[in-house]
Amino acid sequence: xxxxxxxxxxxxxxxxxxxxxxxxxxxxxxxxxxxxxxxxxxxxxxxxxxxxxxxxxxxxxxxxxxxxxxxxxxxxxxxxxxxxxxxxxxxxxxxxxxxxxxxxxxxxxxxxxxxxxxxxxxxxxxxxxxxxxxxxxxxxxxxxxxxxxxxxxxxxxxxxxxxxxxxxxxxxxxxxxxxxxxxxxxxxxxxxxxxxxxxxxxxxxxxxxxxxxxxxxxxxxxxxxxxxxxxxxxxxxxxxxxxxxxxxxxxxxxxxxxxxxxxxxxxxxxxxxxxxxxxxxxxxxxxxxxxxxxxxxxxxxxxxxxxxxxxxxxxxxxxxxxxxxxxxxxxxxxxxxxxxxxxxxxxxxxxxxxxxxxxxxxxxxxxxxxxxxxxxxxxxxxxxxxxxxxxxxxxxxxxxxxxxxxxxxxxxxxxxxxxxxxxxxxxxxxxxxxxxxxxxxxxxxxxxxxxxxxxxxxxxxxxxxxxxxxxxxxxxxxxxxxxxxxxxxxxxxxxxxxxxxxxxxxxxxxxxxxxxxxxxxxxxxxxxxxxxxxxxxxxxxxxxxxxxxxxxxxxxxxxxxxxxxxxxxxxxxxxxxxxxxxxxxxxxxxxxxxxxxxxxxxxxxxxxxxxxxxxxxxxxxxxxxxxxxxxxxxxxxxxxxxxxxxxxxxxxxxxxxxxxxxxx
Numbered sequence: 001x002x003x004x005x006x007x008x009x010x011x012x013x014x015x016x017x018x019x020x021x022x023x024x025x026x027x028x029x030x031x032x033x034x035x036x037x038x039x040x041x042x043x044x045x046x047x048x049x050x051x052x053x054x055x056x057x058x059x060x061x062x063x064x065x066x067x068x069x070x071x072x073x074x075x076x077x078x079x080x081x082x083x084x085x086x087x088x089x090x091x092x093x094x095x096x097x098x099x100x101x102x103x104x105x106x107x108x109x110x111x112x113x114x115x116x117x118x119x120x121x122x123x124x125x126x127x128x129x130x131x132x133x134x135x136x137x138x139x140x141x142x143x144x145x146x147x148x149x150x151x152x153x154x155x156x157x158x159x160x161x162x163x164x165x166x167x168x169x170x171x172x173x174x175x176x177x178x179x180x181x182x183x184x185x186x187x188x189x190x191x192x193x194x195x196x197x198x199x200x201x202x203x204x205x206x207x208x209x210x211x212x213x214x215x216x217x218x219x220x221x222x223x224x225x226x227x228x229x230x231x232x233x234x235x236x237x238x239x240x241x242x243x244x245x246x247x248x249x250x251x252x253x254x255x256x257x258x259x260x261x262x263x264x265x266x267x268x269x270x271x272x273x274x275x276x277x278x279x280x281x282x283x284x285x286x287x288x289x290x291x292x293x294x295x296x297x298x299x300x301x302x303x304x305x306x307x308x309x310x311x312x313x314x315x316x317x318x319x320x321x322x323x324x325x326x327x328x329x330x331x332x333x334x335x336x337x338x339x340x341x342x343x344x345x346x347x348x349x350x351x352x353x354x355x356x357x358x359x360x361x362x363x364x365x366x367x368x369x370x371x372x373x374x375x376x377x378x379x380x381x382x383x384x385x386x387x388x389x390x391x392x393x394x395x396x397x398x399x400x401x402x403x404x405x406x407x408x409x410x411x412x413x414x415x416x417x418x419x420x421x422x423x424x425x426x427x428x429x430x431x432x433x434x435x436x437x438x439x440x441x442x443x444x445x446x447x448x449x450x451x452x453x454x455x456x457x458x459x460x461x462x463x464x465x466x467x468x469x470x471x472x473x474x475x476x477x478x479x480x481x482x483x484x485x486x487x488x489x490x491x492x493x494x495x496x497x498x499x500x501x502x503x504x505x506x507x508x509x510x511x512x513x514x515x516x517x518x519x520x521x522x523x524x525x526x527x528x529x530x531x532x533x534x535x536x537x538x539x540x541x542x543x544x545x546x547x548x549x550x551x552x553x554x555x556x557x558x559x560x561x562x563x564x565x566x567x568x569x570x571x572x573x574x575x576x577x578x579x580x581x582x583x584x585x586x587x588x589x590x591x592x593x594x595x596x597x598x599x600x601x602x603x604x605x606x607x608x609x610x611x612x613x614x615x616x617x618x619x620x621x622x623x624x625x626x627x628x629x630x631x632x633x634x635x636x637x638x639x640x641x642x643x644x645x646x647x648x649x650x651x652x653x654x655x656x657x658x659x660x661x662x663x664x
Contacts (some may be wrong), residue, residue: 028366029465042226060144069344075635078200080449083227083242096415100385103217108399148321150366152483157184157185157187157188157191159184159185159186159188159195160185160188162181162182162185162188163181163182163185163194163195163198165198166178166180166198166202167181167198167289168355169181170198170201170202173205175202175203175205175206175653176206178198178202179199179202179203179206182195182198182199191222193222193223193226193229196216196218196220197215197216197226197229197232197498198285199215200215200219200232200236201232201340202213203215203414204232204235204236204302207302207304207305207465209236209239209240209302209305210240212232213233213236213237213240214234216229216232216233216236217233217408220233225256227253227256227257228473230249230253231253231263232245234247234253234263234267237249237267238266238267238270238300239300239301239302239305240301240302240305240308241270241297241301241305241307241308241311242308243268243270243271243274244269244271246266246267247264247267247268247271250263250264250267259405262430266300269296269300270297270300270377273293273294273296273297274293274294274297274311274547276289276293277289277290277293277294277297277314277318278295278314278320279445281318281321283319284321286321287317287318287319287320287321287322287327288317288318288320288322290314290315290317290321291315291319293316294311294315294318297311297544298311308542309338310615312337312338312585313347313348313351315334316330316331316334316335316351316355317331317351319331319334320354320355320358321353323426323427323459324460324462325462326459328355328358328359328427331351331352331354331358332355332356334351334353335348335349335351335352335355335426336352336562338351340351344375344381345375346372346373346375346376346382347372347379347584347611348435349368349369349371349372349375349382350368350372350382350385352383353365353366353367353369353372353385356368356425357385357389357425357427357428358425358426358428358429359427360428360431362375362389362392362393362428363565365389366386366389366390366393369382369385369386369389370587371384371584373386388421388422390427391421392418392421392422392428395414395417395418395421396415396418396428396432396435398414398431399411399414399415399435399436399439400435402414403435403438403439403442408439408440408442408443409439409443411435411436411439411440412436412440412443413417415432415433415435415436415439416436418432419432419433419436426459426460427457427460428611429458429459430455430456430457430459430460430466431444431456431463433452433453433455433456433459433466434452434453434456434463434465434466434469436448436452437449437450437452437453437456437466437469437470438469440452440473440474441469441473443638446473446476446477447477449469449473450470450472450474451479453470454464454470454471455469455474461501464490464497467486467489467490468490468500468503470486471483471486471490471503471507475485475507477512478514478607480507480510480511480514481511484504484507484508484509484511485511487503487504487507491504493591505528509582511584513582514583517562517566517580517592518564519565519566519569520570521567522562522563523537523538523563523566523567523570524537526539528610531571533619534567534570534571535567535571538563538564538566541563542564545559545560545563546560547560551632552630555632607634615635
């Protein structure tokens, strides 16, 4: 009885529907390898069980085919089954290990597709009776587990809308709002070349070139071959005063696109002007050429852009080369503007020190040079000018010391050596020329003194002290006419110059004195000659020009008379003082005529500038005019006494005074 039962299931399996065969084919390999128990095998060999299985298989097949049917069209049993399935508790959440396995793409692709639980079959192709008898489980969703990451959230800002709004503000020239909108767009897409380029254009229009440069460089890094971005970058470099970098960008563009002459012109012209300024400084030409070239280059700078530091230093150097008072002040202004940004800038410190040095403020200049070397001990210009000023200051002080101690010849030599230290320094050299002129005046070398003063004035036309020294040298050389004109010119151009009016008065007085007889010149002595020198000179000349020794020389007598007149004035301390001070000296021979016995006072006494007291003192030496006597005329008559006589007086020889004067 056992043997027929054992072969019966094979016949049953042959009569199973094709659907069960498909279910068996899709069962997992593990199910095929599992052997069935004898009890289950006997159950399957029962004809009633086999018939029930066929009905269940048809029902299951029908249920599977009607899964998409509207619920109202389903049989009541199917609706009840689905309702029970929906009310069943949910499956427990997957474990991390399950997520890692499900996430493995290779294992998912190698496993067979899942089968419908309602059509589950065993290894021999028969359907599980227990599952068929109870309500079937709902069909699982395509993805059993929930995704581990949520989908990206939609951004709160639409960058394209921000860009469009920014373009609208840009066209309306509201660049601040345009920049704000482009910034919003970049907050969503920070690597967008379009947004970076648009914001750079807005920055340029708002004269914010540094920020525009940052955006353009970032855009260039993202798209190195974007010609539009590169052209904008070159334009920014020109606006910032960096033409060489702009030309490098344009050269790079020319490797893959044509660059026109008009596109290259702004950067090329700026570069040319800067090179011209550098060349002018190198050759040592006039500073005005440098200033002109820099002015042309600065015209291409963007609005509100600060002049590059290098350009400012070049401008300060040019002002130093010009050397006048105004340009030196401009050089100091350039240096101070740089020091306000960086007080430890060695180049700016040296620039200001050089300006002070050119103005003659050597102590302050030395302080700036030392400060520059404290900031940068290896700065060559700082070392150079520090040593230069120290040497020049030392030689100048040595010359001043020699002058003060009366060593004028040595002072002239020391001042000459100091002039060779720095020929380019107009300010200090003009002072050295003036000092040497003063020493030359002391040596009576008026020609050299006038020459030094002319050089000092040529170096500094506003140097009033040199002009006064020149006027003095002209006067002491005997050219008082020119000296008076020079003093008056100084007084007119500088009315507030201390002591200039007194010098004008003294020069005019010396001019008047130069028109009369020069007693010092007649005797051949200096104005500061001593009494013994005057006496020796007179005796020597008197012997030479005595009429007895020159009987045939008609001019010897006149010369002898002039020598005596000079000696009479200069040998008397009071007369000499009056002569030196410029007062009109009293010469009795000029007060009265030489013949006719008449008494004459030219211009009614005022022509000679003689006071009544002086006149009475001359006519009445102690005795006055008492008793009607005191003097008589050459004719022998006196208006106060009898003819030929005098009372109360003492007659003098006829040869005492010309014209027959006699004092009582």
